[in-house]
Amino acid sequence: MIDNGRAARNILNLRKELSLTQTELASLLGVSHQAVSKWEQGDCLPDIAVLLKLGQVSGKSVEELLLGESISGGSASERTSPSSELPDKVWTEALERIQGRISPPSFNTWFKGTKGRLVEESYCIYSPSRFAAEWLYQRYSDLIVPILEDVTGTSGLKVEFCSTGAWDQ
Template identity: 80%
Template sequence: MFTLIDNNKAGQNILNLRKGLSMTQAELSSLLGVSHQAVSKWEQGDCLPDIGVLLKLGRVFGKSVEELLLGESVSGGSASETIISPPIGLPDEVWTEALERIQDRISPPSFNTWFKGTKGKQLGETYCVYSPSRFAAEWLYQRYSTLIVPILEDITGTSSLKVEFCSMGAWDTNRKG
């Protein structure tokens, strides 16, 4: 069945997802390689992102293109998709201390973009770092695991700590550090 795309609804969805990650338009535009004015136009419903940008947006927000444009879940996902439940309850003291150390070592814009909204929790012999989206979890793993893992090992006093980078969204992005 063919569904018409409502630019205003799609724009509102992009706005809500961006704010859900506590990102500014400038931060999102930097991730996508577009101007902040383009992000503003999408969010106001003036136009829609190009397909290549929609694919990047999907990775940033952990959503399909259909979910971005229509603002609704699309059924029919594969059996390999796993929802990872983020830690619930009190903040993890280890992750709180790790964030303080990380904040001292990287620029404020990078910290706010990649570490704001993250959570951490030790589960047995594994320490899980939870990010708001699959894209953010992958980015933390690729760009910052060499910073995060030694800090966590120092705080926990455990050498060769097993660290996994996971998304709080609908995609399992386990990566070992």
């Protein structure tokens, strides 16, 4: 049985890790800020569709969101993260420039945990989840691509947005 108090603490801690307000998280998930407040107080739990979306946004499994632990032996991001790789200097510089141009909550939500590297003739940006990769592409590619072109000195740079699972391919 799921302990609402434990799930509430997990959701609250996750929101704080992402540096989001209840209103910002609600907007990302398509719910009201009152719903987020009720979850964090343990009054109720998010429905499964919202839990799945929250998992996509955070790179955590439903088990991690509700129980605070992974039943399957580690989150998807822990299993596939390229964290053992040295930081890519191009992406590090691009992130510094991006950080100065968007709000801290947006940066923390969408850009923290991303990696970048040149793969053949494309520059690949890896996000913790497919949802996050698609969000970066849809919302931020007009910002990211010119910055990467400036950092690399390459015009017409091909940029791809992938989830970290593609890192091993």
